[in-house]
Amino acid sequence: MSTWVPRVTPAAGCAGSGRELARFGDLAVLDAVLLGPVGLPGGAAPRSTLAPSPSGLVHRQAPVLPVDHVVDDLLPWFRARGLRVVCAVRGSTVGAVSDTLQRLRRSLDFATVVGVEIDLAAGREETRPAIGGLTSADPVGSWSADPQACLKLLAAARERLPRDLLLQAKLGGECPQPVAAARAAVGGGARALVLSGAVPALTADQFLVGPAVAPVTLGLVTTLRAAIAAGRVPDVPLVAVGGLHDRAGALAAHSAGAAGIQVGSGILSDPETLWRVHDALADAPPPTRDATAHRTGATTPDEAGDHDGH
Amino acid sequence: MSTWVPRVTPAAGCAGSGRELARFGDLAVLDAVLLGPVGLPGGAAPRSTLAPSPSGLVHRQAPVLPVDHVVDDLLPWFRARGLRVVCAVRGSTVGAVSDTLQRLRRSLDFATVVGVEIDLAAGREETRPAIGGLTSADPVGSWSADPQACLKLLAAARERLPRDLLLQAKLGGECPQPVAAARAAVGGGARALVLSGAVPALTADQFLVGPAVAPVTLGLVTTLRAAIAAGRVPDVPLVAVGGLHDRAGALAAHSAGAAGIQVGSGILSDPETLWRVHDALADAPPPTRDATAHRTGATTPDEAGDHDGH
Amino acid sequence: MSTTQLRRREGEVVANRPLGAYRQLSVVLPALGVPARPGQFVVAPPARADQVLPRTWWVSGEHTEAGFGSTLELVVPDTGVLPAAGEGLALTGPVGRGFGLPTTPVTAVVAAHGVAGAAGRWLGERLRTAGCTVHLVSVADDPEQHVDLVRARRGADGVHLTDLRGSEDTVAALAGSTGASVLYAVGPVDLSATVARVAAALAVVSQVTGLEAGASGLCGYGLCGTCDLPLVTGRRRGTRVRPCVDGPVLRGDLVDWAGHP
Amino acid sequence: MSTTQLRRREGEVVANRPLGAYRQLSVVLPALGVPARPGQFVVAPPARADQVLPRTWWVSGEHTEAGFGSTLELVVPDTGVLPAAGEGLALTGPVGRGFGLPTTPVTAVVAAHGVAGAAGRWLGERLRTAGCTVHLVSVADDPEQHVDLVRARRGADGVHLTDLRGSEDTVAALAGSTGASVLYAVGPVDLSATVARVAAALAVVSQVTGLEAGASGLCGYGLCGTCDLPLVTGRRRGTRVRPCVDGPVLRGDLVDWAGHP
Ligand SMILES: Cc1cc2nc3c(=O)[nH]c(=O)nc-3n(C[C@H](O)[C@H](O)[C@H](O)COP(=O)(O)OP(=O)(O)OC[C@H]3O[C@@H](n4cnc5c(N)ncnc54)[C@H](O)[C@@H]3O)c2cc1C
Ligand SMILES: Cc1cc2nc3c(=O)[nH]c(=O)nc-3n(C[C@H](O)[C@H](O)[C@H](O)COP(=O)(O)OP(=O)(O)OC[C@H]3O[C@@H](n4cnc5c(N)ncnc54)[C@H](O)[C@@H]3O)c2cc1C
Ligand SMILES: Cc1cc2nc3c(=O)[nH]c(=O)nc-3n(C[C@H](O)[C@H](O)[C@H](O)COP(=O)(O)O)c2cc1C
Ligand SMILES: Cc1cc2nc3c(=O)[nH]c(=O)nc-3n(C[C@H](O)[C@H](O)[C@H](O)COP(=O)(O)O)c2cc1C
Numbered sequence A, B: 001m002s003t004w005v006p007r008v009t010p011a012a013g014c015a016g017s018g019r020e021l022a023r024f025g026d027l028a029v030l031d032a033v034l035l036g037p038v039g040l041p042g043g044a045a046p047r048s049t050l051a052p053s054p055s056g057l058v059h060r061q062a063p064v065l066p067v068d069h070v071v072d073d074l075l076p077w078f079r080a081r082g083l084r085v086v087c088a089v090r091g092s093t094v095g096a097v098s099d100t101l102q103r104l105r106r107s108l109d110f111a112t113v114v115g116v117e118i119d120l121a122a123g124r125e126e127t128r129p130a131i132g133g134l135t136s137a138d139p140v141g142s143w144s145a146d147p148q149a150c151l152k153l154l155a156a157a158r159e160r161l162p163r164d165l166l167l168q169a170k171l172g173g174e175c176p177q178p179v180a181a182a183r184a185a186v187g188g189g190a191r192a193l194v195l196s197g198a199v200p201a202l203t204a205d206q207f208l209v210g211p212a213v214a215p216v217t218l219g220l221v222t223t224l225r226a227a228i229a230a231g232r233v234p235d236v237p238l239v240a241v242g243g244l245h246d247r248a249g250a251l252a253a254h255s256a257g258a259a260g261i262q263v264g265s266g267i268l269s270d271p272e273t274l275w276r277v278h279d280a281l282a283d284a285p286p287p288t289r290d291a292t293a294h295r296t297g298a299t300t301p302d303e304a305g306d307h308d309g310h
Numbered sequence C, D: 001m002s003t004t005q006l007r008r009r010e011g012e013v014v015a016n017r018p019l020g021a022y023r024q025l026s027v028v029l030p031a032l033g034v035p036a037r038p039g040q041f042v043v044a045p046p047a048r049a050d051q052v053l054p055r056t057w058w059v060s061g062e063h064t065e066a067g068f069g070s071t072l073e074l075v076v077p078d079t080g081v082l083p084a085a086g087e088g089l090a091l092t093g094p095v096g097r098g099f100g101l102p103t104t105p106v107t108a109v110v111a112a113h114g115v116a117g118a119a120g121r122w123l124g125e126r127l128r129t130a131g132c133t134v135h136l137v138s139v140a141d142d143p144e145q146h147v148d149l150v151r152a153r154r155g156a157d158g159v160h161l162t163d164l165r166g167s168e169d170t171v172a173a174l175a176g177s178t179g180a181s182v183l184y185a186v187g188p189v190d191l192s193a194t195v196a197r198v199a200a201a202l203a204v205v206s207q208v209t210g211l212e213a214g215a216s217g218l219c220g221y222g223l224c225g226t227c228d229l230p231l232v233t234g235r236r237r238g239t240r241v242r243p244c245v246d247g248p249v250l251r252g253d254l255v256d257w258a259g260h261p
């Protein structure tokens, strides 16, 4: 069975709580709304920051939407409107991600969640014994820098989720060896890869995004498609994100082999960009390569029968 | 003694043979002209290609200027005009780079060369035994992906060059661990680091450059300055390249700790950009950090006595 | 938060005039459903092809004529990439919650910074119409950057000039001497924090902007999270407020201003 | 290569008119030292803030009036970001070596592609003035994209329309039937390769452009190396020629056209 991925969604960190975005267009026309990053509160900077650069933005990772807020306030809001949600989850330890997923899955509204995305560009912390038998947590770079860590994280996530729920791993310009990390993530249980052209910039924890990085995004899609064709990475659908803000960009990514597209800072430029990109892909032919395996919407969760949520 | 680096030069691959650039301004006002990439002919694509992208360009590495052409035609031209040259050298094996340097050094006009730059973003080939006792050369990624290879290459280059000639190593967005590669390059004998915000894009061997990548360049300078301050990389001057095409960009890189700046695609936009950036830095104060160690022009090769060329 | 549609609408610039260090744009839009209020802002598309973020501008006046549409007055930074009179300009808004007016005539202090001075002046006029006594504090980093003091003086009981550093003392002295029962602030978050602190010290009400229209690095659409501020009470969503959606005008005593200025 | 200074000069657009699928710009510059020639091009700054590369445009006419300056005619793609009449436009050039004219009246075939048709037409007029018989071949991918056929017909002994695919047959047949002793090509490198091959087969002279003005991905300044072509003889610098400096007009028999089209 081919894996379903939503064709066009907002990118993590660019859609508020989802409700703000609803002011600019009908969320129901989208295959799904991406909500997040969701996680355990604390840790990150108090707020996102944005520094404009030529045809781009440098962003600092936004604080997470606390999972309790998501469960108590947001999932019910989406469910009441019949909207499908992909939850983007961020955590710096396997425990934090597992815990977040556990709480999401216990939500009475989990049926509205049609997918989970795990952010591998996020910083990872390693706990080690410290003075007095206590443990301390040290930052050790991004998840995606360590394929073994990617595998473990995805395996832990897979375990917490219904067997047939879409689980996608997001990695990008921060990743030293995207093919190795992607292989590990799929080995761990990811059923789709989100490839982001965001590249580290300015200082640690900051990323360059926007139209400026579109060629980086296309490069990642091309590289991973080639790795899949060569059998170096299992055959999963690819979702492209990074600078794909117009019809031409979306179609270029699509024909390079992306089954889905996310729109990030393009939504900040003009929220209606999301719907324009959606419309551009709505009648695009299936991706040129491995078309049968990745036809988007080939089997939607509904057709496949609702997953065994909560 | 602090190492001298030229304050503003063209970037490799963006100044033709130097002579074309002379049509747009007086090369003699520059501390030095960067000439290159210089190497052994063959190997690369027949010509450079440029794909425009938002606030950027995706370039494919240009073919080298054959070292014999440089020795026979170009160095004499520069020398006749009293111009100083930094030769950017590219090769895919230690042998190719050593050979190129050897031939340059044997040139009767080698006195005009005040520095050599080694391109670590270039593709590296490893020779291995093949059928029938012959060896075959296989591409194994960039030099900068392997700190050990960087060390060997720079050590070989250092050996071919006069003891006091500026030897700088160029690496950038393609490099998975810039601090490790930089440490290795300096360990091998580099006396300055050229940090380039160029990032891999579109397909193998292509790089995104231009104003779009300025935040990546600044990020590399900041990271390496911090590594130097922490003693993780020996204290050498940094030269920044990538999207630094106006006064503001040049001063930002300068105050992030770059002693020198190279202008690449900005020269293609408008060749006079080179002189504008030069003028912007001409009366800038020395870099804010480690100012004493890196004051540009503190000792020029002339003041230090001409090196023992050829 | 309501999910009322908030669409960009095509407007026409009918005037683009210099106003001191700034430009004053008049833009005609299809008639607004509800009148605009001081404290609201508009969002305009990015100025240039190489820019990603839209621009946010304070609204500094509005009038609606039946059958003609609504004219917004916008006093904006003179960035040199503004549409000329006769050109089209798409705008989203006026966005957000404006300043609330007291129901009884009281004495009010309105502090506004730089380009936001025009919105502060408009608020002052509204307060005077409502019978209040109004003292304006125009805050600017540079004497050139006070907005239209002539008109400001006409519409207020007093106008006081200071810079960001001196604003705390000026507002505190003025609030004390006039017995003001409400302090307003329009402009950067640092000014809002200052005014909220003065209000707290004097035990009076404050209404302040939680976001600085015109600053760089903002989306204005509620999507990027850059404008988020922590709340004093922990009850609302993640103890944060998103001023471009839930504001920009906030009660000064609700926000945790730690770190500002 | 000479190192004559090649500086951008401020010009003024005095006309910007539609011309079929294209726009015709007239730009006044300070008087040129030497008259412009067909085959030369100009370099204009990038069109928009998010673009890095400059634009290259064929020159399709020139006249110099004492005390007034030189007016360049430029027929350019209608990209929608062109300066209006009255606006300034900085230009570098005319750049490069133009077409050489025969010293005796001969029969010539001039093939030009799309927007380059205007430069081809100008070359044809020059050849006719020199007493030559001139047959124009206008090559276009789409019937809309032939330039100003009325004027072309006035200035030539025959005008033949074709597309890139049909250009080889058209030029070969025409050259054969008219006994042309020189073939010219203006436009994409693929057209130049085709014309050079036809000339070689017929053992006649060809002069062709080694770079396509108006194409994307070019600097036009001799700095990027994108336009490089390999030479047949191995004597010149790295056996390559850089058309935007050493051309754009090249002798067709000097270039190794392998890979084109
Ligand atoms: C100095 C002063 C004195 C007043 N005296 C009286 C009085 O005597 N009697 C009386 O009935 N009312 C009084 N009010 C309340 C005032 O009448 C109301 O603000 C007025 O009714 C305006 O209502 P509105 O519909 O215009 O504003 P609304 O849109 O209802 O909002 C009112 C104001 O409350 C603030 N606010 C609302 N929600 C939030 C939020 N989520 N976070 C932060 N801030 C929020 C905003 O600043 C907003 O401008 C007083 C207000 C002030 C400022
Ligand atoms: C069909 C034809 C017939 C001719 N018949 C005669 C004749 O009978 N007698 C005679 O004296 N001359 C003849 N010529 C040469 C002609 O006179 C000259 O081209 C003319 O003098 C133009 O000189 P110029 O100064 O205008 O061109 P120049 O600038 O001197 O260049 C001449 C042409 O040569 C080519 N060229 C020059 N350098 C290069 C290079 N590095 N790489 C590639 N191409 C290069 C270019 O196409 C250029 O347009 C003939 C030329 C042609 C095309
Ligand atoms: C303000 C902002 C906040 C973001 N926060 C996150 C985040 O928390 N997690 C994440 O995976 N990506 C985050 N991103 C990155 C986007 O999801 C997306 O990958 C990136 O912006 C590239 O897409 P774009 O070029 O369309 O913006 C953020 C981007 C922006 C602009
Ligand atoms: C056409 C072109 C060719 C280039 N060729 C080389 C090269 O051969 N070797 C190299 O080290 N860098 C090469 N570069 C990269 C530049 O030297 C520079 O590092 C990069 O363009 C970033 O600077 P910029 O943003 O100012 O262009 C090339 C760049 C361009 C635009």
Ligand code: FES
Residues within 6 Å of the ligand: C218, C219, C220, C221, C222, C223, C224, C225, C226, C227, C228, C242, C243, C244, C245
């Ligand atoms: S400015 Fe972007 S969320 Fe408020």
Ligand code: FES
Residues within 6 Å of the ligand: D218, D219, D220, D221, D222, D223, D224, D225, D226, D227, D228, D242, D243, D244, D245
């Ligand atoms: S177009 Fe750049 S060198 Fe010719």
